[in-house]
Amino acid sequence: MPMQTILIIEDEKDLAELVSFNLEKEGYRTLTAFDGAEGIETARRELPDLILLDLMLPGIMGMEVCKTLKKSEKTAHIPVIMLTARGEEIDRVVGFEVGADDYVVKPFSTRELLLRIKAVLRRSLPDSTESRIIKIAGVTIDPDRHMVVCDDEEIILTSTEFKLLLNLAERLGRVQSRDLLLKNVWGYNYVGDTRTVDTHITRLRTKLGQAGDLIKTVRGFGYKMEEQ
Structure with missing residues (x-):
C-alpha cells in the first residue's frame, strides 16, 4: 500500500x-x-x-x-x-x-x-468483499467505486455516510441497533454516544432526498432499510 x-x-x-x-x-x-x-x-x-x-x-x-x-x-x-x-x-x-x-x-x-x-x-477504503452492486428502489450503491446514485443522480457522501448506508443496505429489512452500527461503521465503541448515529442518519436521509424514506427508525432501538 x-x-x-x-x-x-x-x-x-x-x-x-x-x-x-x-x-x-x-x-x-x-x-x-x-x-x-x-x-x-x-x-x-x-x-x-x-x-x-x-x-x-x-x-x-x-x-x-x-x-x-x-x-x-x-x-x-x-x-x-x-x-x-x-x-x-x-x-x-x-x-x-x-x-x-x-x-x-x-x-x-x-x-x-x-x-x-x-x-x-x-x-x-472499499473492502475486498464489497464487490457487488446493490440496487434498492431508486438507489444504486457501487462499493468498488464508492459511488451512490439516486434517481440517476450521483450523491456525494462522506466515507462514514457511505459505510453507514452500505451497512444498512447489505442487511435489508433487518433492524440494526445503534450500538451495532457504532461497532460496524465506526470500528470502535463510543460509550453511550449513540447520538452520533442519529446525526449521521439525519444527514444521510437529507442527501438521499425522497429515497431517504427507505431508512426506517425503529423507536428505542435503531434503524433498518427496507423497500417501500
Missing part, C-alpha cells in the same frame, strides 16, 4: 509538530497548515487521505473549513477528524452535521489518536 498522507490543520505549532512527528514514526506522510484558509488550499492541492482539523482556528473556523471541503466534489471524500478542546455534546453533533467523520477532544494520547486515524482510514 502506498504511503498515506495526513493533513494537520492546527494553529498551535508545537502541537502540530508533535502530532506530525508521531504520525511520521508510524509511517504516514504529513502536511501542516496553521489556519483555515491555508488548510483549504492545501487540501485542494494535495488531496490527502485524511485531515486532522482543529475546531478553533484563526480566520476561517474549523467548522467552516469542514463545511467548505465537504461541499466540494473534489474534497468531499476526504475523511475529517476534528481536534478540539471543547467536549460538549452539542459541539460533537454540529461537527458531525457539517461532515466530520470523528471527533477527538484535547488533551488526547498519541495512542488514542492513532487508533481513531486507523479506524477512519479503514472504513474510507
